[in-house]
Amino acid sequence: MDAFIEIAHLHKTFETSREVSTPALIDVSLTIPHGDFAVISGPSGSGKTTLLNLLGALDSPSKGTISLGQTMISKLKEAELSPIRRDRIGFVFQTHNLIPVLSARQNICYVMRLQGRSQQEQESRVAELAGKLDIEQLLDKHPDQLSGGQQQRVAVARAVASRPQLLLADEPTASLDSTNAERLLDLLEQLNHDEGVTVLISSHDSLVINRARHSIVLRDGRVVADHYERNDIP
Amino acid sequence: MQLLLRYSLIGLILFSATPLVAADAESLLQEMEDRLYGDTAIIKLAMVVGNRRGERRMEMESYSSGRDRNFIKITYPAKDRGITFLKIDNGLWQYVPRIEKIIKIPAAMMLQSWMGSDFSNDDLVRESLLSRDYHSSISAEDDETWTLELTARAEAPVVWGRLLVVLSREHLLPLRVDYYDEENQLIRTLEYSRYSEMGGRIYPARWFMQPREAGQEERWTRIDVMEAAFDLDIPEETFSKRALKRLSR
Amino acid sequence: MYKLIWHMAWNALGRRRGRSLLVTLMIGASLWGLLFMEGIYDGMTEQMIDNTVKSDSGNLSLFAQGYRLDPSLDRLLPDSLLNQQILRTNPLIKSRSIRFSHTGLLATAHAARQVQIQGVPLEEEIVHAGLSDKLAQGRLHFGSDGNGAILGHGLAGKLRVSIGQKIILSAQDRQQNINSLVLKVNGIIRSGNQPIDDKILYMDIEQCREFLGVSQGFSQLSLILHNPDNTALLQEQLLRELDDSAIEILRWDQLYPALLQGRQVMKTFNLICNLLVFCVAGLGVWGVMTVSVLERLREFGIMIAVGTSFQQIRAQVLLESTLLGLGGFILGAGSGVATLLWFVEHGLNLEVFQEGLQAFGMDTIIYAIIRPDYFTTALIAILLACTASVILPLRRLKQARPVTILNSQ
Known part of the structure; x- marks a missing residue:
C-alpha cells in the first residue's frame, strides 16, 4: 500500500480555559493511501472536523506528526503551509464555502490564479468542471444568488480545479437534501476515479458512510474502527 | 485754552477802552485783538468739567504776556497741584512734579484734551488770530450787540469753517461765540456771562463751553474767573523752562 | 498575482x-x-x-543710524546716497522710493488724530507701493500747488473727512516750533497694513521738508527686489559697500519680526x-x-x-x-x-x-x-x-x- 498520508500518534487538545483542557484527538494513527476514498465518521464531538483541519494544515497538532507525501506538514511554519494548501489540498467546507465578492467562475479560478495558471488553462478547466458538475448556467452568479446545493457544487469545483492531490470535505452533505447529497457524492467519486484525487470526507451521514471504500470511525477522539469495505483496497 | 488766553485778556481792552463808534467788522476785530494780546494778565480761575457722571473742579493760576507767552500752574486738586505749563512761541511744555520731568508736548498730542476739559492743548498754543485767519463781516446788529460772521481764509490753518461772534456794544466783549465746521454744522458754543469788575475793569467772570455735536451734548466745561490783575510787571524769568520746575512749588 | x-x-x-x-x-x-x-x-x-513690504518696509529699508530708536529730523539719510552706484544700477532692485517721515497732528473741526506724515515723491511711491491698487477714493495727486494729501482709510474714517475737505496738519519742525498747514484731502487709500491705514498721511516730499524746516535728506529708502529671495544677498552687498556706521540696512523681517x-x-x-x-x-x-x-x-x-x-x-x-x-x-x-x-x-x-x-x-x-x-x-x-x-x-x-x-x- 502506497501511503499518501501518514498520521502517527496524533494528539490535539483544546485549552478551553486556563485550568480546563479538552482532548479532541487522542493518539490517532492512520495511513491513507494514494487515490483513497475515505470517510471519517463518528458522532458529533468525536474529533472528525479536528482531524480534517489538521490534515488540511489549518491547525497544528499538540503532539504527533502528519506527513503528506514526503512532507511532514505538522512541523511547518504558517508561511510554508500556504503553498501546500494551495497546490496539494482542496477543501470543501460544510457551509459558506465561497468567497462572496467573487462570482462562481472567479471562485473556481481563484486557486488557479494563485498558482499563476494561464487564462486559457483556467478557462478550459472551468469549462470541464462546469460540465461535470452541471453548473454552466451558474458561472456568472455570485454566491448569494446560489442555493446551498449549487454553492456546494461550485465549492467542489474550486477545490479540485487546481488539481490537488488531496480533497478534504467536512460534512459536505449536511446542508443538502438527499438528492443533492447523492449528486455531490457521485461527483466526488467520479473525481476520485477520473483524476485520482485522494478523497477524505468527514460525515455522520449514512449516505456518505455507505459510499466509503475506507471507513474510519472516531469516538471521543480515538480511532475505534479503520477498515476497507468490499476488499476495495486501491 | 486759546480762548481762555484770548478772552482772559479781553478785560485789558475794556479797561482803557473808549466805546467804539461802530465801524466795519475788520477793524472791530482788529481792535479787539490788538487789545486782547496787548499786555500782561494774572488770573486765578477755576475750571469745572462736567459730564453725565458728575463734575470735576480744578483751580489754576495763569500768567500771560502778549499773545504768545503763557504760564499756567495748577493749584487744586492736591494730586495735580504743581503741574505747570509753559507756552512760548509755538512750543508747549509741561512739568509733572510727581515724576520730576519736563515734557515737551509733541504736536501729535496737541489736540488731546487739556486736563480732561473741552479745551485742547492746541487751544492753549495755537497762535490763531481771528483778524488774520478769517474774513469778517457784520451779519447783524441791534442796540446792544454786533454779530460778526467770520469765515476761514483758504490758506489759514484753522479747523473751523465759520464763527459767529456776538459782541456786546457796551463792553466790546464777546457774549457768545458759535463754532461751525466746514459743512456749517455747529460744533461748539462758548458763552460769556457774569460781567463784573475785576482788576479794575469789567470782565466776564464765567465762560461756559458746550459741545454741540451729537453724542457730546452732555459734556461741558465752565471757567470761573476768581481773581484777575492786569498790566502788572511779570518777571521775564516766569516764561522760561526753568520756571516750570521752580514755580511748581 | x-x-x-x-x-x-x-x-x-x-x-x-x-x-x-x-x-x-x-x-x-x-x-x-x-x-x-x-x-x-x-x-x-x-x-x-x-x-x-510695499507700503512700508520694502524687502530692504535703509535708515540713518539711530533713526529708528530716535526718529528725529536730525537723523536723515543724505540725498547724495541715491547717487551711489550700488543703489542706482543694481540689477537686483526692482523699485525704490524715499520717504520723509515725521509725526504730527491732523485736525478737523470734529476730531484730531496723531498721524505719520510721509513726504514722498508721488510718482515713485505709486509704482513702489502699488498705490493705484490701494486707492479707495479720490485720486493719487498732490495738486498743482502741492497742498494735496492722501490719507489712510482708517485715519480718514476717524477724522470723518471726505475727498476735497480741508484738514489742518500741525507738527514740530526742526527748530522745535509747532507749525500748521492747510491741506486738502485728494485721495484715500486702503493699504491693508493697519498702522498705515490708521496713521498715514502722504504729502509731497518737497512741501513736507519745507513745512518741517529741512532742506534736504530723507528718513527712509525702501527697496523692493525683483526676487525677494535675494534680500539677504543685497543686504550683504549694501553692508559691504555703504558706510554702516551711518546707515542701518534692515530686511523686512527684521523690521517686522511679528x-x-x-x-x-x-x-x-x-x-x-x-x-x-x-x-x-x-x-x-x-x-x-x-x-x-x-x-x-x-x-x-x-x-x-x-x-x-x-x-x-x-x-x-x-x-x-x-x-x-x-x-x-x-x-x-x-x-x-x-x-x-x-x-x-x-x-x-x-x-x-x-x-x-x-x-x-x-x-x-x-x-x-x-x-x-x-x-x-x-x-x-x-x-x-x-x-x-x-x-x-x-x-x-x-x-x-x-x-x-x-x-x-
Missing part, C-alpha cells in the same frame, strides 16, 4: 459601496476643508507681508491641520477597515484554507484602505483646487469681519494661495493614516490560527 489582489480589493470595496463612499467623502471633505484653510490663511499671511512669526505660526497651524486630517482620515479608514476585516474573517479564513498567504491578504487589505484614502484624496484635492482657484481669482470677501481683520493688518478680500506642498503633505498624511489604520485589524488576523478564523462567524 497583483491583478488578483487588485481584483479582490476592488470587489471588496464595491461590495460595501455605501460605506466606501461615505469614508471617501469624509476624507475628501476634511481634505477640502484643510486645503481651503491652508490656501486662505497662507493667502492672508502673504498678503499681510506683501502689504507691509510678520515672520506670523508666517511660522501659519506653518505650524497648517501642520496641525494636516495632523487633524491625518486623524480624521485615519479614524475613518480605521473604523471602516476594522469592521470590514472583522466581518470578513470567515472569508479570509476560506482564502487562507485554499492557499492564500498572509502577505497576499495583507496586500489586499492595505490596497483597500489605500484606495479609500486615494479616493478621498482625489475628491478632496480636486474640489479643493477648484475652490482655491476660484478664490485665487476672485478672492474671499470678508467685509463682514472688516474691523477684526484690519486690526490684524489683513485685507478684507483674501486671495488664496495654492502651493504644491499642500497636496504632497496631505497625500502623505492620508497614505500614512490609511496604512496605520489597518495595522490593528491585520495583527488580529495574523495572530489567529487559520482554523480559528475559519470558524469565527
